[in-house]
Amino acid sequence: MDAPRRTRDLRGRTTLVTGANAGIGYWCAEQLAARGARVLLGCRSPERADAAVSAIRSRVPDADLRILPLDLGALPSIATAASGLDERLDAIICNAGVKAADRAARTDDGFDLMMGTNFLGHFALVAQLAPSLATDARVVVVGSITHRYAHLDPARVDAPWRGSSLAQYGRSKAAAMTFAFELARRWKGSSRIAACAHPGYAVDPLSPRRSGLAEVPAFLRALAAPSRVLVQGKDGGALPVVHAATAADVVDGDYWGPGGLLELRGAPVRVAATDAVRAPATGSALWAAAETLTGVRFRV
Numbered sequence: 001m002d003a004p005r006r007t008r009d010l011r012g013r014t015t016l017v018t019g020a021n022a023g024i025g026y027w028c029a030e031q032l033a034a035r036g037a038r039v040l041l042g043c044r045s046p047e048r049a050d051a052a053v054s055a056i057r058s059r060v061p062d063a064d065l066r067i068l069p070l071d072l073g074a075l076p077s078i079a080t081a082a083s084g085l086d087e088r089l090d091a092i093i094c095n096a097g098v099k100a101a102d103r104a105a106r107t108d109d110g111f112d113l114m115m116g117t118n119f120l121g122h123f124a125l126v127a128q129l130a131p132s133l134a135t136d137a138r139v140v141v142v143g144s145i146t147h148r149y150a151h152l153d154p155a156r157v158d159a160p161w162r163g164s165s166l167a168q169y170g171r172s173k174a175a176a177m178t179f180a181f182e183l184a185r186r187w188k189g190s191s192r193i194a195a196c197a198h199p200g201y202a203v204d205p206l207s208p209r210r211s212g213l214a215e216v217p218a219f220l221r222a223l224a225a226p227s228r229v230l231v232q233g234k235d236g237g238a239l240p241v242v243h244a245a246t247a248a249d250v251v252d253g254d255y256w257g258p259g260g261l262l263e264l265r266g267a268p269v270r271v272a273a274t275d276a277v278r279a280p281a282t283g284s285a286l287w288a289a290a291e292t293l294t295g296v297r298f299r300v
């Protein structure tokens with residue numbers, strides 16, 4: 001995995017990856033760039049975005065990259081990013097995410113930090129970028145195994161929550177996945193594809209080193225090494241996501257993840273999402289709630 005794939009099969013195709021400066025988003029960007037794609041890195045920190053660009057260029061010297069300033073927790077930033085984009089997009093990978101937060105943590109817009117970033121921000125982004133999408137474009141939402149344990153009530157998307165941060169994270173990922181499957185239904189009959197993918201369990205200490213990115217001390221890498229039988233690096237976690245965004249065998253409404261034990265690691269395979277996140281009534285109610293909360297209408 002450390003040596004980027006050298007085929008140039010994605011030349012001429014442009015993909016926006018949100019949260020491309022770290023973790024799975026970074027590896028998606030590097031893997032896409034290595035295959036000749038033009039990659040837009042949607043990032044909120046110019047310094048971290050620059051570091052990611054340098055790291056990709058150290059592996060792929062001719063990488064075609066552009067930084068798109070983007071804070072998914074701030075609707076004005078999302079609107080500015082979308083209105084400033086003057087090129088056709090072949091894919092959007094909705095990857096950026098907050099995986100744990102305090103109940104009181106809020107986005108700039110006042111939404112719950114995880115629901116606001118992971119779902120509402122991406123809803124507003126895709127809605128406003130829709131006019132830039134190619135006729136065969138793909139939108140891939142990065143989901144999570146945790147969606148299986150989530151109870152999502154569209155009427156209470158931004159309501160105060162109780163219980164664990166992990167449960168709320170699961171709700172936010174379930175919401176993002178429900179959005180993707182609803183988009184797939186609304187795109188039915190077109191050549192566009194909306195799909196989900198999840199990275200299994202992917203951690204930085206098992207990922208190849210990249211200068212300027214999540215520096216993991218050698219002793220932590222050594223401690224983590226035995227866990228490789230169960231889990232994987234974030235480079236491996238990116239594989240199902242990149243597959244969903246690029247592969248010919250992906251169809252509208254698909255869900256991809258790692259094929260190994262418990263879907264924690266392994267090569268990409270089609271996996272099962274719950275009936276709850278695929279339910280049309282939930283998808284349509286969630287879509288309406290997202291339009292109301294964000295003030296962004298998404299007409300397909």
Ligand SMILES: NC(=O)c1ccc[n+]([C@@H]2O[C@H](COP(=O)([O-])OP(=O)(O)OC[C@H]3O[C@@H](n4cnc5c(N)ncnc54)[C@H](OP(=O)(O)O)[C@@H]3O)[C@@H](O)[C@H]2O)c1
Nearest residue numbers: 019021022023024044071072073095096097144200201202
């Ligand atoms: N790792 C796993 O095992 C796992 C499992 C299931 C699902 N996932 C999902 O995979 C995705 C990536 O996870 P990861 O482990 O790679 O996480 P990570 O290393 O923490 O990276 C998260 C990325 O999201 C960005 N981000 C967070 N808030 C943002 C905002 N308001 N605006 C723009 N970017 C923002 C971060 O940017 P900053 O550097 O600016 O914070 C960073 O680039 C997430 O959606 C996560 O839910 C991960």
